[in-house]
Amino acid sequence: MTAPQPKPWIQAIAPYVPGRATTDDGRKVAKLSSNENPLGTSPAARAAFDGATRSLERYPDASAAALREAIAARYDLDPARVIYGTGSDELLHLAAGAYAGPGDEIIHVRYGFAVYEIATRRVGAVPVIAPDRDHGTDIDALLACVSDKTRVVFVANPNNPTGTFLSRAEVARLHAGLPSDVLLVLDQAYAEYLDPDEDDAGLALAMTEANVLVTRTFSKIHGLAAERIGWGYGPAPVIDAMHRIRAPFNVTAAGQAAAIAALGDEGFVEATRAHNRHWRDWFEREIAALGNAGLVAVPSKANFVLVRFTGQLTAEAAYHGLMDAGYIVRWLPGQGLPDALRITIGTEKETRGVIAALRELAGAA
Numbered sequence: 001m002t003a004p005q006p007k008p009w010i011q012a013i014a015p016y017v018p019g020r021a022t023t024d025d026g027r028k029v030a031k032l033s034s035n036e037n038p039l040g041t042s043p044a045a046r047a048a049f050d051g052a053t054r055s056l057e058r059y060p061d062a063s064a065a066a067l068r069e070a071i072a073a074r075y076d077l078d079p080a081r082v083i084y085g086t087g088s089d090e091l092l093h094l095a096a097g098a099y100a101g102p103g104d105e106i107i108h109v110r111y112g113f114a115v116y117e118i119a120t121r122r123v124g125a126v127p128v129i130a131p132d133r134d135h136g137t138d139i140d141a142l143l144a145c146v147s148d149k150t151r152v153v154f155v156a157n158p159n160n161p162t163g164t165f166l167s168r169a170e171v172a173r174l175h176a177g178l179p180s181d182v183l184l185v186l187d188q189a190y191a192e193y194l195d196p197d198e199d200d201a202g203l204a205l206a207m208t209e210a211n212v213l214v215t216r217t218f219s220k221i222h223g224l225a226a227e228r229i230g231w232g233y234g235p236a237p238v239i240d241a242m243h244r245i246r247a248p249f250n251v252t253a254a255g256q257a258a259a260i261a262a263l264g265d266e267g268f269v270e271a272t273r274a275h276n277r278h279w280r281d282w283f284e285r286e287i288a289a290l291g292n293a294g295l296v297a298v299p300s301k302a303n304f305v306l307v308r309f310t311g312q313l314t315a316e317a318a319y320h321g322l323m324d325a326g327y328i329v330r331w332l333p334g335q336g337l338p339d340a341l342r343i344t345i346g347t348e349k350e351t352r353g354v355i356a357a358l359r360e361l362a363g364a365a
């Protein structure tokens with residue numbers, strides 16, 4: 001008797017490895033491994049969430065009408081072209097599923113977000129990996145990967161796990177260089193961490209171009225990771241295609257209510273952005289001061305910093321040393337970065353603590 005056989009392209013997927021919350025010996029320590037908001041959640045969002053948990057027997061609004069209206073009002077968009085997902089992760093899967101299948105190619109950059117390869121393989125498409133430049137996205141190298149089989153390009157801006165950033169001019173150049181039948185998915189999970197004048201104009205492209213989809217999330221700056229809410233904006237035909245394969249009722253009622261309130265709490269977002277900017281700058285200066293021990297920070301525009309270990313102290317040793325000291329960060333050998341740690345900017349106490357621990361580890365190595 002033969003057992004059911006998963007499709008070979010499913011078997012080829014290396015499962016996503018989430019950031020850890022506990023140490024090897026089960027201690028719960030500072031979690032700096034998943035780019036969550038160290039300031040928590042907007043109090044207004046929490047109150048809206050609590051208020052929405054009264055009628056658990058009812059399905060949520062399947063069209064997420066109030067959420068789409070709130071997003072459209074906040075960013076000056078057409079609510080009919082706003083799509084929502086169980087995290088923006090779902091939207092990445094929907095984009096791949098609607099536009100690519102067996103034999104097609106989907107491009108992402110080396111050191112890109114781990115979900116891109118999973119979303120690509122899930123639909124039987126072939127991942128094509130564009131070489132990086134200094135850990136960041138190299139537009140020319142990426143465009144050189146385009147073939148007549150290319151259907152989708154995934155680019156995160158700022159990028160995870162590197163924190164690198166493409167300017168508005170570079171994003172425009174990328175879009176201009178792509179064939180018009182290739183869908184450019186601009187993943188802006190960290191866009192809210194940018195200063196307003198750093199906007200890469202992705203949403204403006206998604207408003208006017210027929211082949212640009214922007215994705216955003218409530219998981220990062222809005223501090224709603226537990227509720228799994230993302231949203232996207234693109235041309236009507238793209239949104240229509242994605243809706244066809246979206247799971248019904250994919251965003252919870254309490255999540256929708258919390259997200260609407262979170263959007264309205266500009267003060268919380270601004271406080272988070274300011275906290276992040278201050279402590280990321282401080283963190284990068286402190287890593288620079290450890291340069292003689294071989295530590296090098298990749299300049300970041302996000303809420304984390306990729307630190308490379310090029311001296312005596314290895315990333316692996318630092319990862320375990322930090323865990324012993326009470327900090328869980330992300331070591332990414334599975335993503336081709338065995339010599340680096342991605343460290344989320346935490347509270348002041350956590351950020352100072354990580355640097356103190358790294359200084360000690362570097363001194364002892």
Ligand SMILES: *Cc1c(COP(=O)(O)O)cnc(C)c1O
Binds near residue numbers: 229
């Ligand atoms: C965190 C992250 C996401 C998505 O998170 P969701 O919680 O699924 O919305 C998407 N892209 C990148 C680059 C991320 O870092």
